[in-house]
Amino acid sequence: MNLFEITSIFYISLWIIVVVIFNLKILDDNYTILLSKFFILPNWSFFSPHPLITDYNLFYRVVDKNHSQNEYLKVEFANSNKMSHIFFNKGKRKTKFVLDTVLDLIEELKKTNKNDYKYIPYSLQYLLLLNYIISEITAENIKSVQFKICEQSYVNNSEKIIFQSFVHDV
Amino acid sequence: MSEFLNITLNQAFYLTEKVSLFGFLILCIEDIINYKDFKSNGIYSWKVLSARKNKNFSLILNNWIPIQILLLVTCLLTIFDFIEFKAISFFVITLYFIFFQKRNLYGFDGSEQMLQVIFLLLFFKSLSTNATFTLIIYYAFITQIFVSYFFSGYNKFKGKLWRNGTALNKILNTESFGNKKYSLILSKNLKLSKTLTYGTIIYQMIFPIIMIIPNYEIRLTYLGFGILFHTGIGLSMGLNIFIYSFLAIYPILLYFIQNG
Numbered sequence A: 001m002n003l004f005e006i007t008s009i010f011y012i013s014l015w016i017i018v019v020v021i022f023n024l025k026i027l028d029d030n031y032t033i034l035l036s037k038f039f040i041l042p043n044w045s046f047f048s049p050h051p052l053i054t055d056y057n058l059f060y061r062v063v064d065k066n067h068s069q070n071e072y073l074k075v076e077f078a079n080s081n082k083m084s085h086i087f088f089n090k091g092k093r094k095t096k097f098v099l100d101t102v103l104d105l106i107e108e109l110k111k112t113n114k115n116d117y118k119y120i121p122y123s124l125q126y127l128l129l130l131n132y133i134i135s136e137i138t139a140e141n142i143k144s145v146q147f148k149i150c151e152q153s154y155v156n157n158s159e160k161i162i163f164q165s166f167v168h169d170v
Numbered sequence B: 001m002s003e004f005l006n007i008t009l010n011q012a013f014y015l016t017e018k019v020s021l022f023g024f025l026i027l028c029i030e031d032i033i034n035y036k037d038f039k040s041n042g043i044y045s046w047k048v049l050s051a052r053k054n055k056n057f058s059l060i061l062n063n064w065i066p067i068q069i070l071l072l073v074t075c076l077l078t079i080f081d082f083i084e085f086k087a088i089s090f091f092v093i094t095l096y097f098i099f100f101q102k103r104n105l106y107g108f109d110g111s112e113q114m115l116q117v118i119f120l121l122l123f124f125k126s127l128s129t130n131a132t133f134t135l136i137i138y139y140a141f142i143t144q145i146f147v148s149y150f151f152s153g154y155n156k157f158k159g160k161l162w163r164n165g166t167a168l169n170k171i172l173n174t175e176s177f178g179n180k181k182y183s184l185i186l187s188k189n190l191k192l193s194k195t196l197t198y199g200t201i202i203y204q205m206i207f208p209i210i211m212i213i214p215n216y217e218i219r220l221t222y223l224g225f226g227i228l229f230h231t232g233i234g235l236s237m238g239l240n241i242f243i244y245s246f247l248a249i250y251p252i253l254l255y256f257i258q259n260g
Helices: A001-025 A029-036 A092-111 A114-122 A123-134 B009-035 B056-062 B065-081 B086-104 B112-123 B133-156 B169-172 B182-186 B192-212 B216-237 B240-247 B250-259
Strands: A053-062 A073-075 A141-152 A158-162
Touching: A001 A029, A001 B112, A001 B133, A053 A092, A053 A123, A073 A123, A092 A114, A092 A123, A092 A141, A092 B009, A114 A123, A123 A141, B009 B065, B009 B112, B009 B133, B009 B169, B009 B250, B056 B065, B056 B086, B086 B112, B112 B133, B112 B240, B133 B192, B133 B240, B133 B250, B169 B182, B169 B192, B169 B216, B182 B192, B192 B216, B192 B250, B216 B240, B216 B250, B240 B250
Parallel strands: none
Antiparallel strands: A053 A073, A053 A141, A141 A158
């Protein structure tokens, strides 16, 4: 074996050890960030330990230029699963992306002191959702928009508001 | 039966390569079809995502769809063996996954992680024809697969909902990743729901152990269950790439249970 092959084997061996340590969840965040610069770190969790058991729905309402306010409308981003999705499912990335963003925004809210809520609109998660919702508005002559996130549980068939955004001029 | 399933290591790698490339091809087509979502007012808007501090590689990250089209072409050329030096394709695809996570931050799932691991190992494999080196890459594959199964089960075991046997039913009850039809079946049959939930944990956790026990029939049956397991999850949750990415590693597992 040549030097390249020996180096590759050394790197791959190290990579496997790092992946095991990373998945044991014993690493400090700083070490994880450092290691992720050198190794691919797959997180083998797949809906665990806390699986998603509720839906997070996005709603928006708009005020038009005549100052009339609409009812909340649902943004349809989750596509109900069909058999054909085993071959092709163009909606699944968007569903995952929006849910990840919503869940991260909720995490951000939990970490934020109530006095600092005014800074939430500057968070990436908030901006992503706002940008997405604005793109979904079909009505014309819009002056401003507000969105909310609702958690829908099918276990007890309830829906509760998790977050309501500020009102933004469009 | 065992003779029918006999494959060489090279055939195993070849099949793994083709299935994973096919999975990646579907992934590319799905993203290209959703090109509007990558525009500045779309959900994956680089205008918004680049608001983060790190703006390196903007040229690539801002032109995601043209890059994806190039990748699609690369993928097609590699599938049909038009590219001689496949290491380039595998390297570019591995880079794609790194850039995807860097660009989008969210929306990267477990099946894409598996594809990324496969392509990185295929990249190393295609750099050398040395038999010992190929064998070491093969064992690296096996180790990564065992790690992925074990930790998928172990992390489930740590979760309360998984341990009380209700996780699967509750996941299937959601609109996002669920399936009303299957959920209704599980809701009406709690014993089945618990069996499938515990079965998932046990299946994944003991996978590496079963694969090394000295009984070919048991190992082959277990692999057969694996195909059903991944197809079932893919079907019920609409996770198509999950099926391709995990089934891609099965030729290598088949070689492993035949030869150790």
